[in-house]
Every structure is written in C-alpha cells, then in structure tokens.
Amino acid sequence: MTSLWLADRPHHLMAPTLADESSRSADVVVVGAGITGLVTAVLLARAGKDVLVLEARTAGAGATGNTTAKISLLQGTRMADIVAKHSVAVARQYAEGNRAAQQWLIDYCAARGIGVQREDAYTYAQSPDGVARAEAELAAGQSAGLEVEWVDDADVPFPFHGGVRLADQAQFDPMPLLDNLIAELSEHDGRLAEGARVQRVSHCGTGLKLHVQTHTGLQVDVHAARCVLATGIPILDRGGFFARLTPHRSYCMAFRVPGNITPGMYISADSPTRSTRSAPTAAGDLLLVGGAGHPVGRSSDPDAAVQELAGWARVHWPGAVQTHFWSAQDYTPIGALPYVGPILPGHDKIQVATGFDKWGMTNGVAAALVLAGRILGDPIDWADAFASWSPHDLSGLATAVQANLTVGFNLAKGWVTPATRIGAVPGEDCGVVSGPPWRLAAHSVVDGVHRTVSPVCPHLGGIVAWNDADKAWECPLHGSRFAPDGTLLEGPATRGLTPAG
Known part of the structure; x- marks a missing residue:
C-alpha cells in the first residue's frame, strides 16, 4: 500500500544515522521530516541556525507523503467549525x-521549478441534507x-446539490517539495538523519538531551x-496534547479513467466524505x-468503507481502474484550531505543531512560519x-470531556472484550486479540505469515x-499504529508492541 506520491521514486538511501559523535548536537533539533519540520528547518537554517532534523522513518513517510496535497484556503467545512467556536x-x-502559508508555498515551488496546478476548490452538498452545512x-x-x-x-459526474467555490487554489505532488527543502537545508549546512527515532527528551544543563534509537x-x-516536535502528534506526553486531539484515519485511491477528468478540487460537506482531484x-x-x-482503532470494518468508496468512484466514472491505494492519519483539535508553540506555557525550549485536521499543506507551512518566528524573535500577528496554549481552547472543553470519556470507555472495553474470544485464530489478512485479560495476545496472518505480539x-x-484495510494494529486511545510484527508505524507511542513470549 503505497501512495501515488511515494510510488516509483528512485531508490532511496537513508541519510546518515548519527554514527559520528560530532553530528549529535545542534542549535535546534527538528523532530519529523514532513512539510512542517522541513520548512521550519529551512527557515531556521537560512537565519544562520545550526539545524538537525531527525526522522524516525524516511522524509515524507508520514502524513506529507500520504496526503491528497490540496493547497486550499477552502477546507471542507473547517471555517464554519472555527466560527462556531x-x-x-x-x-x-x-x-x-493559511493565506500566507499558501503564498509561501506557491512562491517556493515557482522559484524551484516544482510543478503546481491551479484549480478551483469546492465544498459541496452531495444530497439535500448537506446544503445547510455548505451554506x-x-x-x-x-x-x-x-x-x-x-x-x-x-x-461533475456525481450528485451535486450546490456548493461553495473558491477560485484559483492549488494542488501538487508534495515529494518534489520535500526533495528541494532537503537540498536547501544542506545548502545552509543543515543536516537530516533518517531512521532516527526520538524516544525521550530531557533537560540537560541549560539545554536539552534527546534520546534517540537509530534503525x-x-x-x-x-x-x-531547542527542539521542535513536528511529528503529527507530539511524541512527549507533557502538555497532554494526546488528550486534546482525536486521531482519524482516512483513505485515498488513484484511478485511471476513460476520457477527461473534470477539473477542480471537491470535498463534500455531508457524510460520507467524498474528496476528489486530478x-x-x-x-x-x-x-x-x-x-x-x-x-483510529474504533472502526469494526474499515475495509468495508474503503470498498464502498471504491464502488462510488466506479459508479460515477465507469471504466475506472484503480492504480494506487493508501491512507493517512490526521488529528482533530478539540477547539478546531491547530496547536503551534510551547509544549507547556512558558517552556519555549520545546515547541510543538499539531492539530491540522487534514489540511496540513497550508497549516503545516503556517506552523513553520510561526515556529521560526518564535525561535528567531520575530513573532507573527x-x-x-495557532497558539498551543490560549483562552481560545476553552471553547473545546465539552468536546475534550466527551473525547476522553470515549478514550476511557475504549480502554476498559479493550481489556474486557477479548476474554470472549479465547482461542480465536485469524484467517488470511486478518488480526484478532484473544485470551483472558491477564494473558492477552494479538494474532495476525498477512501474506500467509502468522505473527503474535502483545496487544498492549x-x-x-x-x-x-x-x-x-491497512493490515495494521491501531490503538483506539490516542492513535498509535503498529505493523503486524509490532513495529511502530506512528505515535504518540515511541516503541513497538512487545513480541509474544
């Protein structure tokens, strides 16, 4: 399962993994080599900072390489959610x-010869029930x-009951952007280390010590x-951001279709969500x-929803042939606004950027502009x-209470429910947690290989x-994800599932 953006790329050798002791210090360490981390790193390196980027996997392996890559100020019904709160x-x-970020991104792509397509963006009602939300x-x-x-x-070939249009927005392939950011980072003597997972951050004298495990x-x-956490969701629990965000998994497919594809970027205001672009x-x-x-971790049958989405595409584009399938993870903030800034009030040594709610192309760059401004002493009006700590967030208290009650329910449910499935054995491409609460085990069979790990x-x-759908284990509490063999795919966990003893 590889995204259109990550497929067919030239063979990639991981950037150096900190084997040289002299490479293990910097003015600023940026954790995460997606759009937020790399733009932040480049902005700081331009200003003369010694910058080191640490990436647990490879650049773009997270949300940036698995996005739909719409560079739009019209973001579904996000503005209505913000105005409501x-x-x-x-x-x-x-x-x-977002406008400043969009312009920065378009200007950067123009200067570096990166292809960008200008398209109108639409938030539309796919049924009469969606008209009020679009309005x-x-x-x-x-x-x-x-x-x-x-x-x-x-x-368009699908049901359209009216909608909002914002002209002259943009879309692109995000990976050439990351390639150019990495090249510019190197031009300014910045460094990138891939396969370097940060597991803890502690204070050490007047600075910070990051505890890292390489691949x-x-x-x-x-x-x-200083340290910037640009990891989707912060990998440190201080600040409690895991309790202020709800992780969501969504899916995307690419199709080759007969004839021309209607231009424009579309997303439905009503459910189920339909998002399209060329x-x-x-x-x-x-x-x-x-x-x-x-x-994340709370759907009983994600694959059924994916197949329904594929069926919808084939109905409205007869003859469509699927070429790629992928998924991505995003985090919805309780107050409808991103969190960008200190991990704790007054603690400027560690900065975070999270809560982009599926609109990371503009929000990620906006976050980078904010973070660079804070670190360089040039704040933005x-x-x-985008403040990580603000009275604005009080509007989301009721949402936070409900979200964390749901987390508590899923914690208890996870420990109790498997007791009814003692001895369960999964079939091909399946996984099941079974056993009594004191001896739970997670069994999976993928491509004929049976694996057993701890489900905790x-x-x-x-x-x-x-x-x-993803053939992966997901935690229903805060969205950590793991491969069938227990390897960590994304946090807030910082290590994988324990092999079964």
Whole structure:
C-alpha cells in the first residue's frame, strides 16, 4: 500500500544515522521530516541556525507523503467549525495564516521549478441534507475574508446539490517539495538523519538531551538548545496534547479513467466524505478519490468503507481502474484550531505543531512560519489563532470531556472484550486479540505469515484493534499504529508492541 506520491521514486538511501559523535548536537533539533519540520528547518537554517532534523522513518513517510496535497484556503467545512467556536476575528487570523502559508508555498515551488496546478476548490452538498452545512461554510468563509461564492451547479459526474467555490487554489505532488527543502537545508549546512527515532527528551544543563534509537539499533544522545516536535502528534506526553486531539484515519485511491477528468478540487460537506482531484502523471491524468475516514482503532470494518468508496468512484466514472491505494492519519483539535508553540506555557525550549485536521499543506507551512518566528524573535500577528496554549481552547472543553470519556470507555472495553474470544485464530489478512485479560495476545496472518505480539500499546496501555484495510494494529486511545510484527508505524507511542513470549 503505497501512495501515488511515494510510488516509483528512485531508490532511496537513508541519510546518515548519527554514527559520528560530532553530528549529535545542534542549535535546534527538528523532530519529523514532513512539510512542517522541513520548512521550519529551512527557515531556521537560512537565519544562520545550526539545524538537525531527525526522522524516525524516511522524509515524507508520514502524513506529507500520504496526503491528497490540496493547497486550499477552502477546507471542507473547517471555517464554519472555527466560527462556531471562536470570534470572527480569530477566524480571520486563521485564514490570514493559511493565506500566507499558501503564498509561501506557491512562491517556493515557482522559484524551484516544482510543478503546481491551479484549480478551483469546492465544498459541496452531495444530497439535500448537506446544503445547510455548505451554506454555513459560505457564510463563515465570507466573514473570514475569503472570496468564496455559491454555485448551484458544477460539471461533475456525481450528485451535486450546490456548493461553495473558491477560485484559483492549488494542488501538487508534495515529494518534489520535500526533495528541494532537503537540498536547501544542506545548502545552509543543515543536516537530516533518517531512521532516527526520538524516544525521550530531557533537560540537560541549560539545554536539552534527546534520546534517540537509530534503525541500526544504536542508542545515542543528541544535544540541542531547542527542539521542535513536528511529528503529527507530539511524541512527549507533557502538555497532554494526546488528550486534546482525536486521531482519524482516512483513505485515498488513484484511478485511471476513460476520457477527461473534470477539473477542480471537491470535498463534500455531508457524510460520507467524498474528496476528489486530478493528478498529472507521465502516463496521463489520474483521478484521486478520498474518504472512508474513521477514528483510529474504533472502526469494526474499515475495509468495508474503503470498498464502498471504491464502488462510488466506479459508479460515477465507469471504466475506472484503480492504480494506487493508501491512507493517512490526521488529528482533530478539540477547539478546531491547530496547536503551534510551547509544549507547556512558558517552556519555549520545546515547541510543538499539531492539530491540522487534514489540511496540513497550508497549516503545516503556517506552523513553520510561526515556529521560526518564535525561535528567531520575530513573532507573527496572526499567530494567535495557532497558539498551543490560549483562552481560545476553552471553547473545546465539552468536546475534550466527551473525547476522553470515549478514550476511557475504549480502554476498559479493550481489556474486557477479548476474554470472549479465547482461542480465536485469524484467517488470511486478518488480526484478532484473544485470551483472558491477564494473558492477552494479538494474532495476525498477512501474506500467509502468522505473527503474535502483545496487544498492549506502550503509550498508555490501550488494547490495539485490527485495521483490515491497512493490515495494521491501531490503538483506539490516542492513535498509535503498529505493523503486524509490532513495529511502530506512528505515535504518540515511541516503541513497538512487545513480541509474544
């Protein structure tokens, strides 16, 4: 399961993995080599900072390499959600930050010769029930200063009951951007170490010590004056961001379809989510279709939703042939605004960036602009809408209470439910947790290989559930994910599942 952006790339050799002791210190260590981490690193390196980027896997292996890569200020119904919880002034700041990020990204791509396609963006109603939500997004977007308009019809093959249009937005393949950011980082003497997973960060004198395990098994300490966590969800529990975010998994497919693909970027205001765009390739344009999202670890049959989404595409584009399938993880903040800034109030040595809620192309760059401004002593006016600690977040308290009650329920459910499945054995491409609570085991069979690991998530002790679409274990508490053999795929856990004894 490889995204369109990551498939068919030249063979990649991992960047050096800190074997040289002289490479284990920097002014700023950025954790995570996606769009947020690498833009932050480049901005700091341009200003003369000694920057080291640590990436647990390879650059772009997380959300950036698995996105739909829409560079849009019209973001589904996100603006309506923000206006419902905050003032219009805050919504305008959020829009201004995304506009600045969009322009930075487009300008960078133009300067570096990176292909970008300009397209109109639409948030539309796929049924009469969705019209009110689309109209609410229109009103919210107008109040935030976006030049949105209502359209009754669109030249699309799927049901369209009116929607919001924002002209002249953008889309692209994000991986050439990352390649160029890595090259520029090197031009400014910055460094990238891939296969280097940060497991802990502690204070050491006047600075920080990052405890890192490389993909070769080497345990090393990296020293820095400051640290930026650009890891999707912060890998450190201080600040409790895991309790202020809800992790969601969503899926995307690429199709080769007969005839021309209708231009534009579309996302439905009503459920189930349907997201579409075109993608140019050397062999012609492909259709990208996304959706089938669910809270991580809490769907009983993700594959059924994925198959339903694929069926929807084939109904509306007869003759469509699937070429790629992938998934991504995003984090929804309780207050509808991203968290960018200190991990704890007044603790500027460790900065975080999270809560982009599926719109990381613009929000990731906006976060990088905020973080670089904070570190370099050049704060940005609109940054208040992105604050990691703010009175704005009080609007999400009820959501936070409900979310964490659900986490508690899933924690208890995970430990109790498997007792009814003692002795269960999975079939091909399946996984099951079985056994009494004092001896639980997670069994899976993928490609004929039977594996058994502990189902206890090393983050906070949740019991993992099987995702039959991704063929992976997922923790229903805070979204940590693991391969069938227990290898950690993404956090907030910082190590994998324990092999069964």
